[in-house]
Every structure is written in C-alpha cells, then in structure tokens.
Amino acid sequence: MWAEGWRNRFQQACRDRVDVLVIGGGITGAGVALEAAHAGLSVALIEQRDFASGASSWSSKLVHGGLRYLASDWRLTRESVRERERLLRDAPDLVSPLAFMLPVYRGASPGHAKLRVGLAAYDGLAGRRDAHYLRRDEFRRHMPYLAAERLRGGFVYRDALTDDARLVLRVLGSAIQHGARAANYVEAQTLLWAENRVAGARVLDHVTGDYFDIPARCVVNATGAWSDRIRAGVGGSESLRPLRGSHFVFPFHVLPVARAISFPHPDDRRPVFAIPWRGAAIFGTTDLDHVEPLDSPRMAAVESEYLLAALHRYFPTLGIRGRQALSSFAGVRPVIGSGAARASDESRESAIVSEQGLISVTGGKLTTFRPVARQVRERIAAALGRPDDDGAPAPLTVPRRAIAPRCRTDERIGATDYRWADLPCILADEAVVHLDDLMLRRTRLGLLLAEGGRDVLDRIAPLCRDALGWDAERWRTERARYEWIWQHSHAPIEPGPRS
Ligand SMILES: Cc1cc2nc3c(=O)[nH]c(=O)nc-3n(C[C@H](O)[C@H](O)[C@H](O)COP(=O)(O)OP(=O)(O)OC[C@H]3O[C@@H](n4cnc5c(N)ncnc54)[C@H](O)[C@@H]3O)c2cc1C
Numbered sequence: 131m132w133a134e135g136w137r138n139r140f141q142q143a144c145r146d147r148v149d150v151l152v153i154g155g156g157i158t159g160a161g162v163a164l165e166a167a168h169a170g171l172s173v174a175l176i177e178q179r180d181f182a183s184g185a186s187s188w189s190s191k192l193v194h195g196g197l198r199y200l201a202s203d204w205r206l207t208r209e210s211v212r213e214r215e216r217l218l219r220d221a222p223d224l225v226s227p228l229a230f231m232l233p234v235y236r237g238a239s240p241g242h243a244k245l246r247v248g249l250a251a252y253d254g255l256a257g258r259r260d261a262h263y264l265r266r267d268e269f270r271r272h273m274p275y276l277a278a279e280r281l282r283g284g285f286v287y288r289d290a291l292t293d294d295a296r297l298v299l300r301v302l303g304s305a306i307q308h309g310a311r312a313a314n315y316v317e318a319q320t321l322l323w324a325e326n327r328v329a330g331a332r333v334l335d336h337v338t339g340d341y342f343d344i345p346a347r348c349v350v351n352a353t354g355a356w357s358d359r360i361r362a363g364v365g366g367s368e369s370l371r372p373l374r375g376s377h378f379v380f381p382f383h384v385l386p387v388a389r390a391i392s393f394p395h396p397d398d399r400r401p402v403f404a405i406p407w408r409g410a411a412i413f414g415t416t417d418l419d420h421v422e423p424l425d426s427p428r429m430a431a432v433e434s435e436y437l438l439a440a441l442h443r444y445f446p447t448l449g450i451r452g453r454q455a456l457s458s459f460a461g462v463r464p465v466i467g468s469g470a471a472r473a474s475d476e477s478r479e480s481a482i483v484s485e486q487g488l489i490s491v492t493g494g495k496l497t498t499f500r501p502v503a504r505q506v507r508e509r510i511a512a513a514l515g516r517p518d519d520d521g522a523p524a525p526l527t528v529p530r531r532a533i534a535p536r537c538r539t540d541e542r543i544g545a546t547d548y549r550w551a552d553l554p555c556i557l558a559d560e561a562v563v564h565l566d567d568l569m570l571r572r573t574r575l576g577l578l579l580a581e582g583g584r585d586v587l588d589r590i591a592p593l594c595r596d597a598l599g600w601d602a603e604r605w606r607t608e609r610a611r612y613e614w615i616w617q618h619s620h621a622p623i624e625p626g627p628r629s
Pocket residue numbers: 153154155156157158159176177178179180181182183184185186187188189190191192193194316317318319352353354355356373374375376415460461462463464492493494495496497498
C-alpha cells in the first residue's frame with residue numbers, strides 16, 4: 131500500500147490542489163477519505179502521528195449497537211447494529227461474531243424481564259433473533275469462574291469484535307486503492323485561506339522536517355479529541371468533552387473467558403465487560419473526564435482500582451491482581467459535551483459542522499464510521515458545488531499484500547496468533563515509521579506479550595534493518611522510544627500511585 135519512496139511522492143503530489151484534504155488518520159478520517167475517493171474526488175489524508183494512534187486503536191474493539199444506549203438513543207443503536215451486520219459481511223476476516231453473556235442475579239437490576247425485552251428489541255433492530263436464555267447450570271458451564279451466589283442464569287446475545295487499528299488500515303488501504311493518498315507523521319499546523327474560506331493547510335512532516343502547503347478545495351477536520359484545536363482556526367467554540375476509557379489486557383489463564391461477558395459495576399452500575407481477544411482477555415472500561423494532555427493517555431490508579439473491584443466481585447475465586455495483566459491501554463473518546471452530570475450519560479452521536487469551508491466531524495463510534503462518512507461526503511459535495519450521487523457505500527477492498535501466505539511451518543510469535551513471516555510484509559508495505567507503530571498498531575505484540583514483548587525485540591531488529599534500513603544507532607533510538615511509550619502508557623498497574 132505504501133511502496134518505497136511514498137513519502138516523497140506524497141509531498142510532490144500535494145503541490146497540486148486536491149479536492150479534499152482530510153486531517154486525522156483515525157477511523158473517521160479514513161472513512162471520509164474512502165467515501166470521497168470512491169466518489170471520484172482527489173483526496174489527501176494526513177495524520178500527525180501514526181495512523182489510528184488516537185481513539186481508534188484504544189477502543190473496546192466492539193462492532194456493536196451499544197445495548198446500553200438502546201433506551202436513550204435507539205436510533206444510534208439501530209444504525210449501529212445495521213452497520214455491524216454490514217461489516218460482518220464485508221470484512222469477515224477482520225470483524226467476527228462475538229457471543230456476549232449477561233448474567234442475571236436474583237434481586238439485581240436489570241433483571242430477567244427487562245433484559246429479555248431489551249435483547250428482543252436489540253435483535254429486532256438488526257432483523258435477527260439470536261438472544262436466548264440459559265439456566266444457571268448451563269450458564270455456569272460457559273463461565274465456570276463467575277460468582278455463583280444468587281445467580282439465576284443469564285442471556286447470550288450476539289455482537290461483533292474487530293482489531294480497531296487494523297480496521298483503520300483496511301479502510302485507508304481501500305481509499306488508497308481508489309486513488310487517495312495518505313501520510314502518517316504529517317501534522318496540520320495552520321489553515322490556509324483564500325477569499326475568506328479555508329483553502330488547505332500548512333503542514334509539518336515530522337519524518338523529513340519539511341514544512342509544506344497542501345492546497346485544497348475543501349478541508350475535513352476529522353481529528354477526534356483534537357477537533358476543537360483545528361476549529362479554533364475558524365473561530366469555532368469548544369464543543370468537546372474528552373472522556374477517557376481504560377482497559378486491562380490479561381493472559382487468558384488469568385481471566386479465562388471463552389465468551390464475552392458484561393455485568394454492572396458494583397459501585398455505579400455502569401456495564402463493564404471482559405472480552406476474549408487475540409488469545410488474551412480485555413477487561414474494561416472506564417468513562418472519566420480526561421483533563422491531562424491528549425497525546426499519551428494512560429490508565430490512572432483510580433481506574434485500575436475500579437476495574438479490579440468489578441473483577442473481584444464477579445470472579446472472586448480468581449483473585450486477579452493488576453500486576454498479572456500483560457498490559458493496559460487508554461483512549462480518549464471524542465464526545466460532544468452537553469453538560470450531563472455523569473460522563474457516561476453523554477450521547478455518543480456524531481456531529482458535523484461546516485464553518486467557513488472547514489467541515490468538522492466528531493463524536494460517533496468506530497462501528498458507525500461508514501454512515502458518518504457518507505454524511506460528510508454530502509457536505510463535501512455541497513461545498514464543492516457538485517451533485518452527490520447517493521450510490522452504494524464505498525466497498526472495503528482486500529489488501530493486496532498485507533499478510534504473508536500461510537504455510538504450516540510458519541512460526542508463531544510467542545503465544546500470540548501473529549507469525550514471524552508476517553512481519554517483513556508489514557514492515558515493507560504498511561507505512562511503519564517507528565517501532566511503536568509495529569508493536570502497538572500494525573501488530574498488538576506490545577499488548578499481548580509480557581513486558582511489551584521485550585524478549586522478541588532482538589529478533590525484530592534485523593527485520594527492521596532489512597526492510598527499513600535501520601542501523602544499530604537507529605535501532606537503539608527506536609527501542610528506547612518504544613520502551614518509554616510502553617512504560618508510560620501500557621505497563622499494567624496496581625491500584626495506588628504509579629511509580
Ligand atoms: C475507551 C474507548 C472505548 C471505545 N469502544 C468502542 C467500541 O467498542 N466500539 C465502537 O464502535 N466505538 C468505540 N469507541 C469509540 C471509537 O473508538 C471512537 O469514536 C473513534 O475511534 C473515533 O475515531 P476518530 O477518527 O474520530 O478519532 P481518532 O481515532 O482519535 O483520530 C483522530 C486523529 O486525528 C489526529 N490529529 C489530531 N490533530 C491533528 C493534526 N493537527 N494534524 C493531523 N492529524 C491530527 C490524531 O493524531 C488522531 O489520530 C471507544 C472509544 C474509547 C476511547
């Protein structure tokens with residue numbers, strides 16, 4: 131997708147005015163780039179750090195309707211479950227069905243009747259009938275370590291799971307196949323103006339150190355939690371309420387959940403969930419106002435305490451400790467603030483505003499990136515004064531060479547489902563600039579292996595030398611950078627002050 135020399139070609143191609151400049155390489159920007167390129171527009175997308183390095187790689191990885199939003203926001207739920215079905219169909223190698231279990235405890239809310247009605251409605255919105263009830267013994271067969279006292283049984287329903295960072299790459303790859311150009315580590319610094327309208331951006335390429343202009347007929351601000359910063363350039367008022375959510379990643383033997391399970395947190399009744407993912411188990415999430423810098427969110431001790439309290443209540447015999455986790459991760463949701471007292475009461479709807487030629491799109495979910503992108507495409511068409519053909523959604527294409535062909539002798543990396551044979555292809559083809567791009571987003575080795583994969587780094591070094599030309603000095607710098615990022619943002623933590 132990003133063949134040798136692509137960075138220089140990107141800069142040269144941007145000398146000519148593009149139809150659309152997309153700022154932000156998360157799922158929203160990638161979706162917009164794909165829709166616009168599919169509509170025949172010339173598109174450039176820039177991302178200040180790595181693709182998917184914002185919220186789009188630190189989500190709960192669910193492609194879902196959001197059962198908990200059913201009562202408050204059923205239209206969003208309907209749109210989301212329909213998108214879930216489409217993504218299951220269009221990207222079956224990346225989005226897979228996930229059985230979710232909901233235990234029912236005597237005297238607890240929500241109870242059996244409420245869940246039955248809710249799940250029937252949830253299924254109904256997707257045109258399916260999957261949810262069913264299991265009696266206590268059968269429920270426990272699937273969840274043997276779940277607290278049994280007062281357990282009546284529970285429901286099983288169906289949602290879907292993905293690898294969010296790879297989904298972004300897939301969408302970007304599809305956009306590129308439709309003619310879009312995309313570069314990571316290129317930051318929009320200021321907006322360009324012509325005739326009192328936004329007409330592009332002055333950008334800094336952090337890899338080459340070059341500043342250059344990207345003139346554009348239309349600029350889309352898809353910078354998620356950073357959106358208000360770009361909008362300040364057109365005098366836009368602040369609209370976002372950044373909300374942090376954090377997760378633990380546990381080895382499967384520490385949190386053995388073969389299916390996903392959700393239950394209300396004992397302190398505040400917010401649903402929390404454990405999800406089997408890539409051979410490990412994710413447990414999250416929190417929902418807190420994020421007042422720290424946006425660039426490197428991390429789980430706070432108070433979040434670790436909150437998550438472990440739920441695990442102790444629902445899996446009391448496992449005695450899970452924070453330090454047993456392989457890693458932790460935190461992301462900042464770009465939520466539109468309405469002043470709700472509780473963070474978790476804020477709506478997850480998306481919002482699109484056009485201000486002096488700048489189209490800003492924020493909020494929303496990973497799941498709904500395609501309908502959001504189509505709405506943005508309509509705004510782009512209006513801004514360019516051309517009719518918007520309301521055709522079929524842009525297809526997701528299968529990457530030409532992302533993963534090496536499988537052969538039986540392929541060696542796995544540790545206990546993960548990644549294979550050594552995959553790495554040279556990823557390094558050669560997927561715009562890896564730093565070691566953390568490879569360890570945390572192109573693969574999730576840094577989350578799934580103990581100590582961020584320290585034991586495999588020596589074997590990765592020659593692969594980076596061969597594919598990226600890194601000499602010994604560069605490798606040392608990259609390794610130190612990666613280890614700092616991992617310690618700062620991904621080391622598992624026990625409740626109490628972080629060392
Ligand atoms: C903890 C958590 C759990 C979630 N769980 C789910 C879930 O299970 N399912 C679901 O559907 N949704 C989920 N979401 C929501 C979903 O992850 C987000 O809505 C979505 O990823 C937002 O994507 P985005 O592209 O708008 O923002 P981002 O992914 O944050 O992308 C914005 C990008 O813009 C870049 N940028 C900023 N400024 C500039 C600049 N000046 N120049 C260039 N680039 C710039 C940033 O670096 C960033 O990469 C979750 C979110 C969080 C945080």
